[in-house]
Amino acid sequence: MAELTLIQRSPDPEQSSARSRSRRSIAEKIRSLGQNRIGALVLLLATVAAVAWANVSIGSYETFWDTELMIGVGDLHLEFTLHALVNDALMAIFFFTVGLEVRREFAIGELTSWSRAVVPVVAAIAGLALPALLFVWVAADSGHASAWGVVISTDTAFLVGALALVGPRVPGRLRVFLLALAVVDDIGALSIIALVYTENFTPLPLLIAAAGLVGVYFTRYLRGGRGPVYATLAVIVWLAFLASGVHPTLAGVAIALLVPVYRPDRRDVEHALELARTFRQSPNTEYARAAANSLRESISINERLQSAYAPYVAYVILPLFALANAGVLITPEILGAALVSSLTWGIVIGLVVGKFLGIFGSAAILKTLRLGEFGPGLTLDRIAGGAALSGIGFTISLFIVDIAIDGEDAQNQARVGVLAASVIAFLVATIVFRVSDAFHPREDTGQTLVRPVDSRRDHVFGRDDAPYTIVEYGDFQCGFCLKASGSIQEVKAELGDQLRYVWRHAPLTQYHPNALAGAEAAEAASLQGKFFEFERGLFSDQENQRPSDIVRLARELGLDVEKFERDLTAPEVTGHVRDDMLDAEAMGITSVPTLFINGRRHTGPYDAQSLIRALTPPAPEPTPPTER
Template sequence: MTELSILEQPTSGTHTHESRGPSIAARISAMGQNRIGALLLLIATAAAIVWANLATGSYAAFWETHLTVGVGDIQLDFTLHALVNDALMAIFFFTVGLEVRREFAIGELTSWSRAMVPVIAAIAGLALPALLFVLIAAPSGHVGAWGVVISTDTAFLVGALALIGPRVPGRLRVFLLALAVVDDIGALSIIALVYTGDFTPYPLIVAALGLAGVYATRYLRGGRGPVYATLAIIVWFAFLASGVHPTLAGVAIALLVPVYRPDRRDVEHALELARTFRQSPSSEYARAAANSLRESISINERLQSAYAPYVAYVILPLFALANAGVVLSPEILTAAAQSALTWGIIAGLVVGKLVGVLGSTSVLKLLRVGEFGPGLTLDRIAGGGALCGIGFTISLFIIDLAIDDPAAQNEARVGVLAASVIAFVLATIVFRISDALRPDLNTGQTLVRPVDPARDHMYGPADAPYTIVEYGDFQCGFCLKASGSIQEVHDELGDQLRYVWRHAPLVQQHPNALAGAEASEAAAMQGRFFEFERGLFADQDNQRPTDIIRLAQNLGLDVARFERDLVSPEVASRVRDDMFDAEAMGITSVPTFFVNGRRHTGPYDAQSLIRALQSTAGGPDASTGH
């Protein structure tokens, strides 16, 4: 039996299958980066508070230091604080915009049925906190600062989930990431529409021309990087001159940067150049191979990968250092404790986010609207909703835009910091209780997703008394041997057996396993899943893109449709769902069998499987997995 995490990133070999956007493994890798970024953000926040309280004058004076940049009569004057908030944060919002663009193009928000739950939860998580804030903070005279409570800090959210999240966070993580994207869209829209002052429309003509140039740059054959950079600077200055907050220039540019899944032919071309370089090493072939590999990945994903470390490790910690320096004197803490503004922020972030996210998803689940997978339970969503109360980065950002009074700004910052701590502690408690109450899910002994004839790849009668569900990998030799055992079981039991295949590709050990899984789903869209499965098992060593297309041709599939389906969100989501099921049940090796709804241990030869089927026939209902 092959044993390895199905959600780990490959460490060796060449993954020759074209990407479907960031894979589950890539997102887990990104979570590690976000975890470190969240810790740096926390350290920077603590440093800002200590600095502001030990040397109040120096903290304020340092960030108000002026920098003048210019040529001749053209001069630009910035404080260090403005440089961080207006310039560096534009890069942060640029990466947010890239993520939004990717999610709508090839990610979680491509399908309304999948996106419905996080989108509605995000909208409720925007509206209810604002309403609570307005009701509670009205006596403070700062009702216009309601934008402070609308947004969740994605960096802290993902970092905190990695630190305190449940044992099997896969689906909850995807749900919260999709929710955070919609949350960011709402926050950015509100900043643009509500917190923009001294508006001058004429510079936006220049910005529009610059954005048109950004869009057209994709058609250049080379040298796109310097063109993108030059146009980005022009657009940023145009936004600054118009009165629209210049950070939104980053969002506008990001939404025009192309994102796509690599074309099979581009991948094959890159591989051919790499092989040519290996056979005849030269700088010319090296450049050609490197350029071809780079160009096969969309610039959106390349920019995300390039900027993410700078945002996580430099820009956000600098932002916290420049903005979190609240003075915590007894007088200020007393004023904050008595301030309607402070309590409005705490109630909005802690209560509003939790009730908005949990309440809206509870209604959807009650009405059976939207898609909830195994592991995305209401108790897990409650913990995630509590974490959404960490509204750190954009909350502090909007305080600076919405409140002019320094004393009120201090009270608001105390509210944001207090809400973030309370939200973190509350989420920790919810997740620990949730894990304690779900021992069966955590041990993975019961099939978490019921067998569904309309969804599952199944042969045998739907009402057969015996059921085997296999989680496997088309490149695994043990799964190949198991397929022979399954055939023997079927030969002996006949129509008394229904057999179900689900995907658990070991992406680290078998670099083409994910390719095979997704290709089989594309074949399934033409009703040829099991024929394609047999073809993959028959040639486990050759499952590169060209081999997969050749197999589709040999089976008589509509190859043009097959290639389109290969890059469809439906195919990627179907495989990913099985992988999340496997994660939820702690499956780390394949093949893994569930016999009549219960996990099978021991040999999986035909006679062992038949004995297990007969001995568990009166056990859990295999049709429901319970």
């Protein structure tokens, strides 16, 4: 076992107090929640506006979206309505961003490890199949049983926004679970649109699309000017899909799956830093352009495109889609027809009941059988709330209503069903989350260690049967963590084999830009049995933890550097750090170091003597015998 020896030095004078760091972290979380809420609220306002517009002036609503447009030169031109422009062209951009997310999750995200992916994958598949079966069963006599695709998909935008509005107090791990589930859900929905709801199929244009997609793949090897090439090929592929009869929005998915995604390479990052340093020493246009291009190229085009398009999708494309498709006419006659329509009830039961039973039921079975990975905070009551929230099918549901159901009356009944199901799912989820929070008292949140110490997973210094345990959630760039490490060393010297010390990661990335990289590097070093040696090296030089410094430290410790660099982006490394961070969030840890003494959160000073007193409280005085 490595010797636990840490170099102690004074805290960074620029570090803020723990209290101010906590306040800033809370403010960051509030801003993050606000961003998620805004997208959902804008979508909701567009939906309300569409319903109001359709009912105030149904003629103007339909006339506006039926306005015909023509684009072209000479004999080459396209004719389409405003409604088709939104559903066929703008929604291709939406599905493009969905495809980017799918590609990222399978390459470097949550779905890279089967043990992590099995629960959301199985839950998503059950959440696709059961709603469709219930819909067919309920709507069999409506003449629209083939429209079962309406109930299969969850609206990710509404899901994330609603989770921010009504979700549990600590939504982190549930949010990761629901986003992974939504990715698989999207794959299923897109596949069904392509295979089931494609009419008048003409294969020849798909050969042109295939050639365009090959071009998209090889564009990554161009040294420059890739943006215009991607854009030109994307238009060609979209037009080929349109001509083939396959819904053109799927062109966006096909292109997105070929866009490269990778974690930043340390050499690219170092090169960008060198160029930035050169620009700082000699500011001019050439160096500025070179530094900006190098910084941009160090991030994969997948992630750059997601960041670039996300605001337009959330604040423009999806609201326009809602405005063009949610304009259901609500009259006593239509509501009366919807109330007795098996089509409407099939949609409501499919989305509300089917999604809930499929997702929650499959997760409960997996947990009972101990299959897959359920981290702290991902309890069945919280999964129940997420499963209820998944009944909001809105975007893709309305999209499939438009392509799978003929007849204005039937479409109105279907839209009433989609809107009603979304409202009911939101209300049910709100109730479930409030009941769930009632069983997780606020005053006890974070006072008890949520994940028991496991020597097979955790970084443990000391014997497993030691009577005393300190678990530290820390950050390798934090001066206060360095100070605490010196105190813990003194405690270890005093208690010897009676103490077991455990390190877990809680990098404060908003204050320490290299903290996350340091945590992942320590995990990569642990795969070669050198975690505590690497920890000691990081603490001894907190000011220099850039990628080159981290690799230099690995070389100095005698690690296999090639394996170390590969492991830096390995799923088990990034997943371990992420799990520690989610555990920290679940316990309300907003400043470091945070110590748990024998499983209970320590408050107060963390000098050696205070820690020893907390570890070994005096035995209670014996109660004197009572006289008879």
